[in-house]
Amino acid sequence: MSDSVSVVTGQGRLAGRLLDDGGAVFAGIPYAEPPVGALRLRPPQPPRRWEGVRDATRFRAAPPQTPHPLSPPGAVYDEDCLHVNVWTPDIRGRRPVMVWIYGGAFESGSATPPTTDGQWLMRGGDVVVVSFHYRVGALGFAHLSGIGGEAWAGTANLGLQDQVAALRWVRENITRFGGDPDNVTLFGNSAGASAIGCLLAMPSARGLFRRAVMMSPPIARIYAPATADRLAADLLDALGVTRPEQLADVPAERILSAQAEIVPADMGVRALPGGRAWGPVLDGTVLPRTPLQAAAAGDTKGITLLIGANRDEMLIYELMQQAGGSGPQLDDGTLYDEIAGAVGAPAASALIEAYRAAEPDATPARLRLRFLGDHLYRVPAWRMAEAHTRAGGTAYRYLFSADLPVVGSAHGMEVPFVFGGHDKSEGALSQLYRDWPGSAELGHRMTTAWAEFARTGDPGWAPHSPGAVQACEFGSAMGFVAEPPASTAAAWALAVNHPTVPEVRAPMHD
Known part of the structure; x- marks a missing residue:
């Protein structure tokens, strides 16, 4: 029996790989031309057609970045990075599509395993994962x-423009992988959730998705x-x-x-007034x-939203600071x-x-870390739900509060539960999830809720009402x-x- 499976996209034929436990993966599919040479620091260009059968069994390099302590060992980085991956239960049918946008403070991140592996969510939710x-x-x-003048018009927010190009590829091709282009849900954590917030505001992204999950969004x-x-x-x-021009x-x-x-x-200095970092710019055109x-x-x-944050968002940075012997020196006055x-x-x-x-x-x-967790993630999530519902939209809210060993419910710790692979891979974090007695139940509950939201727009509880x-x-507790x-x-x-305080502030609860 062959272990390969083939589909024909708008650019040519692909050969993907059947997975041992069911379903298939198609990896490293170009959704735009490589942004190298004359295309470096330029908007993404449509991918060229290819002849013959293109190998889609191998994951491709992540974008250039400086690895950090949680980066997977042996990760590969390259400017030729504009590729998409698809996990599908079956290339036949018309299933909900869940498109993942990774975080990493807009400076790092990867769409490839082990950082992202869509096979368990694909099987558990019966959805196509991208x-x-x-x-x-x-x-x-x-x-x-x-600073570059007219020659550089249209080059703002290239990372966001890449995302729109990828979503257009999904719109044009996902039926060939068993997905429904009219039922696309974006989901992302941290910078990925912030990117989703930007896509909600971008004219070029309209019509490319139906629902969105914003997990700890620093909008x-x-x-x-x-x-x-x-x-x-x-x-x-x-x-x-x-x-x-010399940057080329x-x-x-x-x-x-x-x-x-x-x-x-320091993450706090970047985010507080007067700070700066790499990330979305309110340029007025790409992001108006x-x-x-x-x-x-x-x-x-x-767009129906599922939005929330984690109880212990920034405490992971306390552990990293302790491990590195660094961190700000503060007293009560400062x-x-x-x-x-x-x-x-x-x-x-x-x-x-x-x-x-x-x-x-x-x-x-x-x-300070408690404040920054609220400032960056929890309060923006609440205020986004408020603004969206007050204008007539539907939003569902959640709080992740698992008492995981050592890290608690720190930033990003919910992601493996959503993907369903929290206990599948090797490494310190996987062992941490395996050691916590509530992992199996919580993982099933989150994967089910996220997939059901993608399928129907309802994760299983009442939507948010303003105020x-x-x-x-x-x-550890289940409820509200x-x-x-x-x-x-x-x-x-x-x-x-x-930055999240509206001109006319909605009252927060007593």
Whole structure:
């Protein structure tokens, strides 16, 4: 019996691989021309046709990036990265399609196993799973149109433009893999969720998806053109070039080194007022509105949302700082100053009091991480659901609160549960999931909810009503919980200047 399976796409015939436990995978399919040479730092171009049968059994390189402590060992990176992967139960039929967009602070990430493996979600949910690579870092988000003149018009947010190109490929080809192009759900974590928020606001992405799952979405971290212009100019200076055209000849390794030198290493400094990093730019054309502005205007109401965050978002960074012997040196005064600069003095005092009451023995550094978790992920998730539903859309809310060993419900820890592969691969994290007695039940519950949302638009609980307090809890406890919790909600209602605060603020619950 052959272990291969073949389909014909708009670009040519592919040979994929049958999987031992059922289904098939088609890997490394080009959805755009390689962004190299003259196409480096340019919008994605349609892929060329090929003759014969193209091998689609091998996963391709992730985009150029500097590996971090959680990067899989042996990962391969290359500028020729614009490829899509498809896992399907059967090339016959018309199943819901779930398209994964990876996170990584818009500087790293991968669409290939073990970071992403769609086979268990594909089988468990009876859905077609898609992942793809998009450009990150300066190669994906350097804002050159502001400093390069007319020759660089249209080059903003290249990483987001890659995503639109991938979704167009899905729209045009997914029926050949057994998928339904009229029932496409995006799902993504962290920067991937922020990207989904941007896609909701982008005219070029309209009609390419029906539903969206935003997991820990830092949607407030979108930069003004002036900030992005200064960052791009500093990149050129760091590389010793004077014009954007010269970047075509600079080795990718030098660009990676330079892009790291000119942005803060600390996640909090990047995200707080005055910070900067590589990521989406409100350029006015590719991205004309922020996700919250689009939601408030009713632009997103035709898309059903599933949106939430994790209880212990930033505590993973505490572990990383301890392991590396680094981290900010804070006392109570500097903590107050930083939070007050972000959300105003009344909110700062109330938030610190609430965090301190919940963790009396916490250091200022720990309280800062609690604030940043709210600031970056939990409050934006709540306010996105509020804006979307107040404008007539439907949203379902959740909170991930698993008490996993060591890491708790830290940032990204829900992703393996959603994919259903939390206990399948090797490594420290897989062992951690296997050691926690609630893993099997929680994994089944999350995979089922996410797949059912993709199938019907209903994950299994009541949708959010504006001003409501309840979110579905996925963790050691199963049920519903106030989110944000009552202990911090009143304090966050005092926030000013926070990028998610609407001009007319919706009241948060008491």
